[in-house]
Amino acid sequence: MSAPHPAGGARRGGARRRFLRNPLGLASAIVLAAVAAAVLLAPVLSPQSPDVSHLKDAFAGPSGAHPLGFDTAGRDVLARLLYGGRNTLGGALLAVLVALALGVPSGLLAGYRGGRFDAAADWTVTLVMALPAMVVLLASRAILGPKVWVLMVVLGVLVSPGFFRLVRGIVSGVRNELYVDAAKVSGLSDTRIVARHVLIVVRAPIIIQVALVAGLAIALQAGLEFLGIGSGDTPTWGAMLNEAFKNVQRAPSLMLWPGLALGLTNAALVLFAAAVRDALDDRTAKPRSARPRSARPRSARPRSARPRSVRPRSARRRRGAPGAAPAAGTSRPDAGALLSVRDLAVSYLTAAGATEVVHGVDLDVREGEIVGLVGESGSGKTQTAFSVLGILPEGGHVSRGSVLVGGTEVVGLPERAHRALRGDVVGYVPQEPMSNLDPSFTIGAQLVEPMRHKLGISRAEARRRALDLLRTVEIADPGRTFASYPHEISGGMAQRVLIAGAISCDPRLLIADEPTTALDVMVQAEVLGLLRRLQKERGLGVLLVTHNLGVVADLCDRVAVMREGRIVEAGETERVLRDPEDPYTRRLLGAVLDHVPARAPWRPAKGPTP
Numbered sequence: 001m002s003a004p005h006p007a008g009g010a011r012r013g014g015a016r017r018r019f020l021r022n023p024l025g026l027a028s029a030i031v032l033a034a035v036a037a038a039v040l041l042a043p044v045l046s047p048q049s050p051d052v053s054h055l056k057d058a059f060a061g062p063s064g065a066h067p068l069g070f071d072t073a074g075r076d077v078l079a080r081l082l083y084g085g086r087n088t089l090g091g092a093l094l095a096v097l098v099a100l101a102l103g104v105p106s107g108l109l110a111g112y113r114g115g116r117f118d119a120a121a122d123w124t125v126t127l128v129m130a131l132p133a134m135v136v137l138l139a140s141r142a143i144l145g146p147k148v149w150v151l152m153v154v155l156g157v158l159v160s161p162g163f164f165r166l167v168r169g170i171v172s173g174v175r176n177e178l179y180v181d182a183a184k185v186s187g188l189s190d191t192r193i194v195a196r197h198v199l200i201v202v203r204a205p206i207i208i209q210v211a212l213v214a215g216l217a218i219a220l221q222a223g224l225e226f227l228g229i230g231s232g233d234t235p236t237w238g239a240m241l242n243e244a245f246k247n248v249q250r251a252p253s254l255m256l257w258p259g260l261a262l263g264l265t266n267a268a269l270v271l272f273a274a275a276v277r278d279a280l281d282d283r284t285a286k287p288r289s290a291r292p293r294s295a296r297p298r299s300a301r302p303r304s305a306r307p308r309s310v311r312p313r314s315a316r317r318r319r320g321a322p323g324a325a326p327a328a329g330t331s332r333p334d335a336g337a338l339l340s341v342r343d344l345a346v347s348y349l350t351a352a353g354a355t356e357v358v359h360g361v362d363l364d365v366r367e368g369e370i371v372g373l374v375g376e377s378g379s380g381k382t383q384t385a386f387s388v389l390g391i392l393p394e395g396g397h398v399s400r401g402s403v404l405v406g407g408t409e410v411v412g413l414p415e416r417a418h419r420a421l422r423g424d425v426v427g428y429v430p431q432e433p434m435s436n437l438d439p440s441f442t443i444g445a446q447l448v449e450p451m452r453h454k455l456g457i458s459r460a461e462a463r464r465r466a467l468d469l470l471r472t473v474e475i476a477d478p479g480r481t482f483a484s485y486p487h488e489i490s491g492g493m494a495q496r497v498l499i500a501g502a503i504s505c506d507p508r509l510l511i512a513d514e515p516t517t518a519l520d521v522m523v524q525a526e527v528l529g530l531l532r533r534l535q536k537e538r539g540l541g542v543l544l545v546t547h548n549l550g551v552v553a554d555l556c557d558r559v560a561v562m563r564e565g566r567i568v569e570a571g572e573t574e575r576v577l578r579d580p581e582d583p584y585t586r587r588l589l590g591a592v593l594d595h596v597p598a599r600a601p602w603r604p605a606k607g608p609t610p
């Protein structure tokens with residue numbers, strides 16, 4: 001059980017192998033390593049001081065003790081090149097660190113949270129970007145002094161908006177990914193989600209940006225020094241170029257060494273970053289397009305191929321549930337129920353004002369019962385489920401009513417407390433299995449993480465439980481699936497994995513949002529059978545959101561029919577399906593192809609053929 005993670009290890013090794021197989025990447029890494037080693041080992045490689053001048057040796061050529069000769073002031077060129085490299089590269093590193101420290105955390109926060117911080121940060125960044133960089137650098141030199149380090153800090157601030165914009169843009173896209181929602185409903189904190197699911201996506205673009213900014217910092221610093229704007233007393237490659245340029249006619253070779261060092265280092269930085277990005281991208285590439293939920297047109301959502309028969313399950317065990325939900329907002333919440341919703345209203349803030357999309361829903365789910373929430377597309381089923389889970393999309397909020405989850409009122413509950421309920425009180429099975437798994441991690445890693453966090457168990461114990469769970473959801477080869485990435489398993493297996501994840505922290509209530517619509521008919525039946533078995537074995541209460549009256553007939557003890565944000569009819573499944581009271585329920589039932597004769601075979605129309 002505690003064997004090393006085969007696929008994970010292989011993948012990590014794969015990125016390294018891909019990098020090493022790229023000749024340009026390898027060459028650039030060697031050049032950068034050589035430059036870094038040379039400047040770090042400057043005192044060993046050149047015992048001469050970079051500042052001591054022997055005027056009698058000015059312009060002297062190479063010799064055994066001075067392989068690159070002397071400069072215009074009789075200083076050892078090799079020593080100045082090596083010590084100058086320390087200052088040049090150190091300065092660039094400082095600029096990059098400042099830019100990273102300012103741009104990445106603020107970009108993550110703005111992209112992930114949005115809201116006021118995003119607006120304020122964006123405004124500040126726009127302001128910084130509007131400043132003319134060269135003028136600011138010259139002004140800071142005049143005010144703060146000509147030290148190269150000070151200029152590099154200022155440069156870091158000036159280029160930090162690049163990191164902010166890059167990270168914010170990617171993160172605001174990623175936060176809508178269904179696997180981020182899935183991580184939320186498994187009870188993970190925002191910090192963990194950002195650290196695990198979001199940072200990995202911005203990693204490759206940040207690396208390339210670091211290389212570009214480092215190159216820019218080196219070039220800008222050299223440019224400033226070349227123009228004589230630097231301190232002059234600190235050896236840098238730019239300062240060497242400046243001095244050499246004044247005597248270019250007499251000793252052109254003095255320009256060669258700093259020019260070569262600058263050119264080589266900059267080129268190697270860009271090639272190295274591109275190679276690292278390529279190696280990582282191959283690993284983090286998404287095998288499919290996982291479009292944000294908000295951008296997915298409703299019509300594009302998969303539907304089951306054909307409505308199922310709506311003959312209700314007979315001889316169902318009665319649990320004393322009310323025959324029909326009372327009129328909205330008229331009864332008290334049922335504190336004994338796993339889920340008790342009263343007069344729930346959900347509104348969205350739009351430019352035109354608040355729009356209510358759910359208007360006073362009442363619903364109860366008790367231990368050991370399956371309640372179906374059925375209705376046409378857009379009737380408010382998902383909004384009701386999301387209100388219970390506390391994951392309404394941006395702009396949406398519960399504007400009225402009460403939602404008791406395991407006896408805890410979640411309307412108005414702080415996010416931290418609501419998060420504590422997810423995973424171990426209420427589990428969630430989403431409708432699009434593939435999009436709800438993070439393509440960057442193995443199935444095992446995605447099962448283990450919430451269990452370690454929520455149950456506080458060791459990695460080995462979580463791994464053992466995850467393998468047991470995979471067995472429980474009837475996956476044939478749990479070890480192999482554990483080590484697989486999402487694109488390596490089928491949709492049906494992915495849905496089983498998500499069911500395993502939903503029950504991994506032993507919740508008492510399960511919300512399944514159209515758990516079979518993305519699957520083919522055979523797999524649908526298997527997954528529904530699995531849900532039914534788990535519900536029975538564990539005594540779970542299940543709220544099953546579905547379009548499919550056949551699924552309701554097969555699985556549900558009670559059903560609530562939703563239309564235009566309201567529950568129009570609710571009661572025991574058998575009664576509602578046999579004897580619907582509401583005209584909309586009758587229409588819904590009438591729309592199901594049950595007991596209809598098969599279509600006659602197609603025959604060509606009679607008449608002359610062209």
Ligand SMILES: Nc1ncnc2c1ncn2[C@@H]1O[C@H](COP(=O)(O)OP(=O)(O)OP(=O)(O)O)[C@@H](O)[C@H]1O
Pocket residue numbers: 294298301348357375376377378379380381382383384393394395396547
């Ligand atoms: N982000 C949003 N902003 C504004 N309105 C929204 C948003 N998401 C959903 N709605 C509205 O809420 C209403 C209910 O949507 P909901 O997703 O709950 O429907 P549904 O019954 O689950 O449909 P489906 O079966 O197609 O998923 C719809 O009218 C929809 O337009």
